[in-house]
Amino acid sequence: MIRRRSLTLAALAGVAIFTQSFRAAAAADRSLKVGVSAGPYGDILREAAKLAAKEGLAVEVVEFTDWTQPNAALQAGDIDLNNFQHRPYLAAQVKARGYQIVPLDPSIVVPAGIWSAKYAKAVDIPAGSKLAIPNDPSNAARALFLFQQLGLIKLKPGADASATVLDIAANPKGFKFVELDAAQLARALDDVAAAFVSNNYAFLAGLDRNKALILEQADSQWTLVFAAREDHRDDPRIRRYIALYRSPEVKAFVQERFKGSILPTW
Numbered sequence: 635m636i637r638r639r640s641l642t643l644a645a646l647a648g649v650a651i652f653t654q655s656f657r658a659a660a661a662a663d664r665s666l667k668v669g670v671s672a673g674p675y676g677d678i679l680r681e682a683a684k685l686a687a688k689e690g691l692a693v694e695v696v697e698f699t700d701w702t703q704p705n706a707a708l709q710a711g712d713i714d715l716n717n718f719q720h721r722p723y724l725a726a727q728v729k730a731r732g733y734q735i736v737p738l739d740p741s742i743v744v745p746a747g748i749w750s751a752k753y754a755k756a757v758d759i760p761a762g763s764k765l766a767i768p769n770d771p772s773n774a775a776r777a778l779f780l781f782q783q784l785g786l787i788k789l790k791p792g793a794d795a796s797a798t799v800l801d802i803a804a805n806p807k808g809f810k811f812v813e814l815d816a817a818q819l820a821r822a823l824d825d826v827a828a829a830f831v832s833n834n835y836a837f838l839a840g841l842d843r844n845k846a847l848i849l850e851q852a853d854s855q856w857t858l859v860f861a862a863r864e865d866h867r868d869d870p871r872i873r874r875y876i877a878l879y880r881s882p883e884v885k886a887f888v889q890e891r892f893k894g895s896i897l898p899t900w
Contacts (some may be wrong), residue, residue, distance in 0.1 A: 640732075643680065665694040666871045669704035669716035672697045673834030674896065679717060681887045682879035693875060701770065701816055708863060709733045715872050717741050717879075718834075720856040722772035722795035736867055737770070738860040739876050742888065743897040744833040745854060747846035748780050751823040755852060756784040756847050761807040763827035770812035774798060776856055777830035784848050795855065843895055852897050 645808060666686075670676045683896050696713055698704050704716040705727050717883035719727075721737055728735060765786070767777035775797040781787050788804035789797055799811050814822055819829045820839035828847060836843070848898050850856070860876055862869070878884070880900045888898045 637805055665692040667694045667696055667713040669696050669707055669713040671718040672699050674837050682884050683751045685878045686875055693879050715862050717860045720858055726772045736864050740899040741858045743857050745850040746826050746832045747849040748830050749827040749841050749846050760825045764810050764812050766812045766814050766819050766822050766826045766829035768816045
């Protein structure tokens with residue numbers, strides 16, 4: 635009886651070891667799935683994927699049309715990594731939704747801007763006009779800081795990346811702020827006096843960056859970062875892919891393809 639039990643335990647242990655080995659091999663064999671919002675960011679990820687393929691690391695870039703989807707998919711395990719957001723946005727998502735997601739290395743600076751289809755200068759915008767900003771908290775703050783740089787409003791002292799319209803200390807021309815989904819802002823330009831548009835949506839809408847009322851500079855605090863689930867942050871596939879992304883080859887690609895509209899951080 636004792637000998638049979640020992641044999642049974644040994645067999646179970648062997649099955650467990652085999653199962654673990656099988657799972658590890660399966661994880662290594664499957665594609666690394668990287669989520670991104672629709673637009674030019676994906677082009678850079680795919681360029682890095684070409685380098686990864688040469689090393690035997692298969693990478694699949696998955697595009698999403700809604701900014702909330704890449705983090706939801708990452709938390710659910712449908713993707714392994716994403717690259718579409720800055721730290722303030724990620725922090726807001728983690729706080730609001732309880733995600734176990736952490737920021738990793740920075741990737742690119744994507745200067746957002748403010749455009750108008752009606753006015754060539756900010757000073758020409760009439761009092762009481764509607765100004766459109768994103769309806770997610772961190773990017774709303776980002777927009778407000780740009781409107782402040784234009785001289786249209788003034789934020790309270792100490793306003794930071796969590797600022798909202800309630801933090802506006804001065805609005806002498808009585809502008810009305812309209813909050814819209816980020817993907818709708820470029821389309822709203824005919825209906826508002828001016829709108830904040832992030833660069834990926836500006837790119838898709840064909841907006842001329844030279845006609846923006848203002849653009850963020852390279853020292854923007856809203857640098858994009860890679861993000862992964864806390865329990866996968868040290869996945870060697872993730873670390874290798876990020877290293878390849880932050881390579882001289884990909885840097886040259888970004889500089890040549892986007893000519894300053896997207897800036898590498900390395």
